[in-house]
Amino acid sequence: MKVGIIGCGLIGSEIASFLDNNKNFELIGLTDIDKNKSFELIKNLKNSKPKLMGINEIIKKSDLIVESAAKNAVRGILSNENLDKKNKKLLIMSTSGIISSLRLLKEIKNCEILLPSGAIVGLDGIKSVSEKIESLTLTTTKPVQGLEDAPYIIKNKINIKNIKNKKVIFEGTLIDAINEFPQNINVAATLFLASKSNNLRLKIIADPKTRFNTHEIQAEGDFGVIKTTAINFPSKNPKTSYLAVLSAIQTIRNIESNIKIGN
């Protein structure tokens, strides 16, 4: 399977390293808005010889396209004329970028879209009960440093560095949060896409005493109650949970496995 990577930061590099050691995949191309990142990644690979390509060429030539760039890259990928072909797969990490392109997503009929569960757990159960959810909340607790650049914090002049104890700094819907916390909203977007629930409520908590990103999901309905918690250690990129990296790699492993566990 020929693979192309869009975005050569932490996740793109970890995926490239996995592909580099797996004979079932051939990494043929990669791209990044920062060319140095692309060249550095190419230099660090042992077995693969990917070419520096444009996004269009990557989409045209790859069987599996990996988006590990940013929210703003997603629309262009989804609307690319070469994407919607049989036998193509697109793995999207920046799931928050899908929310403003839901119509484009629905129009894709042939390309298989893979959305890893990322930094949350329990999406298998959430998908099973998706039509029966009466209430759904995602509570995200982050270290102060993980939130201080958020437009919501800057706009509302929240003096987040002076917080001494855990504090709820935001409560609202995904749509309310998407432009206010653009770096922190992928898990909420993935949960929304899995649950199809317009009742999703988000709570964002700043905790000056933690190093970890914790995501708690609570769903209720006539099926019972689903509660999950992922306490995420950071990866080499402090904004990205290590579980999200592992989840992306597992999604690629699933492609080659004939045994699919979970729904």
Ligand SMILES: NC(=O)c1ccc[n+]([C@@H]2O[C@H](COP(=O)([O-])OP(=O)(O)OC[C@H]3O[C@@H](n4cnc5c(N)ncnc54)[C@H](O)[C@@H]3O)[C@@H](O)[C@H]2O)c1
């Ligand atoms: N789904 C999840 O649970 C989850 C979890 C963690 C991160 N993410 C998202 O995955 C993406 C990658 O995460 P990361 O930790 O590797 O980030 P990163 O910052 O380490 O790497 C992103 C790379 O993409 C490049 N880039 C940015 N915009 C681009 C564009 N338009 N075209 C091409 N390259 C572009 C950057 O230069 C950078 O090298 C981010 O959008 C992040 O928010 C999702």
